[in-house]
Amino acid sequence: RSGFVALIGRPNVGKSTLMNYLVGQKIAIMSDKPQTTRNKIRGVYTDERGQIVFLDTPGIHKPHSKLGELLVQTAQNALDEVDLVLFLVDAAEGMGPGDRFIMENLKKVKTPVFLVVNKIDQVHPDDLLPLIDQYRRLFSFKEVVPISALQGNNTSTLLELILKEL
Ligand code: GDP
Ligand code: MG
Numbered sequence: 001r002s003g004f005v006a007l008i009g010r011p012n013v014g015k016s017t018l019m020n021y022l023v024g025q026k027i028a029i030m031s032d033k034p035q036t037t038r039n040k041i042r043g044v045y046t047d048e049r050g051q052i053v054f055l056d057t058p059g060i061h062k063p064h065s066k067l068g069e070l071l072v073q074t075a076q077n078a079l080d081e082v083d084l085v086l087f088l089v090d091a092a093e094g095m096g097p098g099d100r101f102i103m104e105n106l107k108k109v110k111t112p113v114f115l116v117v118n119k120i121d122q123v124h125p126d127d128l129l130p131l132i133d134q135y136r137r138l139f140s141f142k143e144v145v146p147i148s149a150l151q152g153n154n155t156s157t158l159l160e161l162i163l164k165e166l
Pocket of ligand 2: 015017
C-alpha cells in the first residue's frame with residue numbers, strides 16, 4: 001500500500017513532533033526548505049506494509065489572517081488530491097476557533113479525514129471522550145485516533161489505520 005497523506009492543524013498541535021516520531025528527525029528537517037508545489041513533503045514513512053508520503057498543505061492553517069477565497073480554494077483543491085487527511089488537534093488546549101475554521105473548510109473536501117487527538121499524555125482520561133464528542137458534532141470523521149506524538153502512545157494504531165485507508 002502507498003499514498004499521500006496531508007497533515008493539517010493549527011500551529012503547536014504537534015505536527016512536527018508526530019513527523020519526527022514517525023519518520024525521524026533527519027527527514028522532518030526537510031519540511032523547512034522552501035518548495036514550489038502546493039503540497040510540500042514533510043516526510044516519508046516506509047515499512048514492509050507500504051509507504052506513506054506525508055504532506056503539508058499551506059493555506060488552511062491561518063485562521064487569523066485575512067485569507068482570500070482563492071487561497072482557501074487552493075488549499076481545498078490540494079486536499080482533494082491526497083488519499084487521506086489527518087486533522088491534528090491538541091487535547092490539552094481543547095477546541096479553538098482555529099480548529100473550527102479548519103473543520104468548516106474541510107466540509108468542502110471529498111477526501112476522508114481522520115481526527116488525530118494529540119497530547120493525550122496531558123489530559124485526564126475522563127476528559128478525552130467529551131472532547132472527542134465535541135469534535136464529532138461538527139464533522140464526520142472516518143476515524144478518531146487519540147495519540148501522544150511526544151511519547152509515541154497509540155502511534156502504531158495510527159499507522160495501521162492510515163495504511164488500511166491507502
Ligand atoms: P506544530 O506547530 O504543529 O508542528 O507543533 P510542534 O510539533 O512544534 O509541537 C508544539 C509543542 O507541543 C512542542 O513543544 C512539542 O514538544 C509539544 N508536543 C507535541 N506533541 C506532544 C504530545 O503528544 N504531548 C505533549 N505533552 N507535548 C507535545
Ligand atoms: Mg511544525
